[in-house]
Amino acid sequence: MQIGIFGTGMVGRVLSAALVAKGHAVMLGTRDPRATAVRREPDRYTGESFADWTAAHPTVRLGTYADAAAFGGLVMNATSGHGSLPAVQAAGSALDGKILIDIANPLDFSKGMPPSLFVGITDSLGEQIQRAAPKARVVKSLNTIAAPLMANPRALAAGDHTMFVAGDDESAKTTVTTFLRDELGWTDVIDIGGIEASRATESLLLPWARLFGLFGSPMLAFKVVR
Amino acid sequence: MQIGIFGTGMVGRVLSAALVAKGHAVMLGTRDPRATAVRREPDRYTGESFADWTAAHPTVRLGTYADAAAFGGLVMNATSGHGSLPAVQAAGSALDGKILIDIANPLDFSKGMPPSLFVGITDSLGEQIQRAAPKARVVKSLNTIAAPLMANPRALAAGDHTMFVAGDDESAKTTVTTFLRDELGWTDVIDIGGIEASRATESLLLPWARLFGLFGSPMLAFKVVR
Numbered sequence: 001m002q003i004g005i006f007g008t009g010m011v012g013r014v015l016s017a018a019l020v021a022k023g024h025a026v027m028l029g030t031r032d033p034r035a036t037a038v039r040r041e042p043d044r045y046t047g048e049s050f051a052d053w054t055a056a057h058p059t060v061r062l063g064t065y066a067d068a069a070a071f072g073g074l075v076m077n078a079t080s081g082h083g084s085l086p087a088v089q090a091a092g093s094a095l096d097g098k099i100l101i102d103i104a105n106p107l108d109f110s111k112g113m114p115p116s117l118f119v120g121i122t123d124s125l126g127e128q129i130q131r132a133a134p135k136a137r138v139v140k141s142l143n144t145i146a147a148p149l150m151a152n153p154r155a156l157a158a159g160d161h162t163m164f165v166a167g168d169d170e171s172a173k174t175t176v177t178t179f180l181r182d183e184l185g186w187t188d189v190i191d192i193g194g195i196e197a198s199r200a201t202e203s204l205l206l207p208w209a210r211l212f213g214l215f216g217s218p219m220l221a222f223k224v225v226r
Numbered sequence: 227m228q229i230g231i232f233g234t235g236m237v238g239r240v241l242s243a244a245l246v247a248k249g250h251a252v253m254l255g256t257r258d259p260r261a262t263a264v265r266r267e268p269d270r271y272t273g274e275s276f277a278d279w280t281a282a283h284p285t286v287r288l289g290t291y292a293d294a295a296a297f298g299g300l301v302m303n304a305t306s307g308h309g310s311l312p313a314v315q316a317a318g319s320a321l322d323g324k325i326l327i328d329i330a331n332p333l334d335f336s337k338g339m340p341p342s343l344f345v346g347i348t349d350s351l352g353e354q355i356q357r358a359a360p361k362a363r364v365v366k367s368l369n370t371i372a373a374p375l376m377a378n379p380r381a382l383a384a385g386d387h388t389m390f391v392a393g394d395d396e397s398a399k400t401t402v403t404t405f406l407r408d409e410l411g412w413t414d415v416i417d418i419g420g421i422e423a424s425r426a427t428e429s430l431l432l433p434w435a436r437l438f439g440l441f442g443s444p445m446l447a448f449k450v451v452r
């Protein structure tokens with residue numbers, strides 16, 4: 001499948017490498033592809049510059065947000081929370097009709113660690129993105145775990161933990177659930193509701209961030225026991 | 227042990243019955259004990275009036291909030307979210323030095339189901355209660371599951387799910403963790419931080435409420451997989 005991914009940070013890199021390894025064609029979307037391609041400063045999380053990373057992953061394409069949206073049969077938003085609406089707006093009509101898996105979280109680091117959320121309890125980043133791209137079929141998912149687990153859930157507890165999908169388009173959620181299961185290996189996927197249920201899954205970042213600080217490892221996940 | 231419980235609704239009833247069965251002495255605290263004792267209207271969740279319930283549980287004492295706080299070697303707040311601060315204020319100095327397990331959630335049903343939260347992301351009911359009773363040793367816990375699971379976690383998945391404690395008093399958290407383990411049967415208790423971590427555990431009610439609506443059963447819990 002052709003997959004477009006917004007964002008060239010850790011999440012975009014980990015996901016694209018994993019998806020290419022599974023035989024998919026990936027284009028990363030960024031604001032200014034020429035500038036990004038030669039970026040030499042180390043990534044804040046991995047320490048690897050984008051120039052070095054892209055040299056090591058030559059099959060991953062790089063384009064604008066609109067290019068990546070047009071390229072993808074499936075599009076994923078892996079930007080930072082603050083970068084999400086600008087990315088979606090830049091992609092514009094290239095997102096019309098596309099399934100957009102929104103992975104971003106509205107993390108607010110302005111008060112230090114652990115982060116808070118800059119979108120409150122009565123709205124969510126997922127809803128803001130759906131409103132900004134009303135013809136896209138937004139499915140909030142994969143935002144409740146760290147990048148290494150997104151494409152490899154079995155790396156933790158043999159995959160015995162839960163993933164959520166939230167969105168207003170039922171067939172998009174079905175497609176994403178199948179993608180999560182067949183391409184990424186998720187076995188327990190719960191359809192938690194419409195896009196407004198992003199309020200619930202984004203709020204999981206509050207306990208997630210505290211547990212990350214406590215354990216000193218991002219290899220943690222929530223399982224819904226029922 | 228002598229245990230005081232604020233609130234005569236479903237949570238207070240389930241907890242007091244379970245604790246009495248385990249050999250503890252329990253006093254329920256309410257605003258007006260004489261009025262509560264003869265209440266004939268059915269409980270909104272269980273359908274049983276308090277008068278009928280108390281007749282079936284004659285060893286459970288009933289007093290004011292201050293009486294229950296004074297009675298308890300351990301005090302539990304099992305009022306509704308909106309009833310919590312009035313209860314704590316009514317208890318007054320009787321809470322000084324006491325460990326207060328705060329089980330309540332700031333649920334906002336004003337917009338229908340699922341509920342939202344009336345305390346936001348940058349504050350929590352747990353913190354409000356600690357501020358209202360600065361000499362009490364508040365430990366937020368047991369608020370992430372339904373009443374039947376609080377005192378009987380093994381009723382779901384043989385107890386293989388997670389409970390949190392949050393609070394500023396380390397020795398109070400140690401006492402509560404031991405109580406949860408030895409008296410109620412919780413095996414996985416995570417100390418998630420100071421009382422401000424109540425923001426994280428209260429926000430779990432957002433996904434909890436949606437999952438409750440989805441499954442049609444309150445027998446659900448979160449397990450932190452790590």
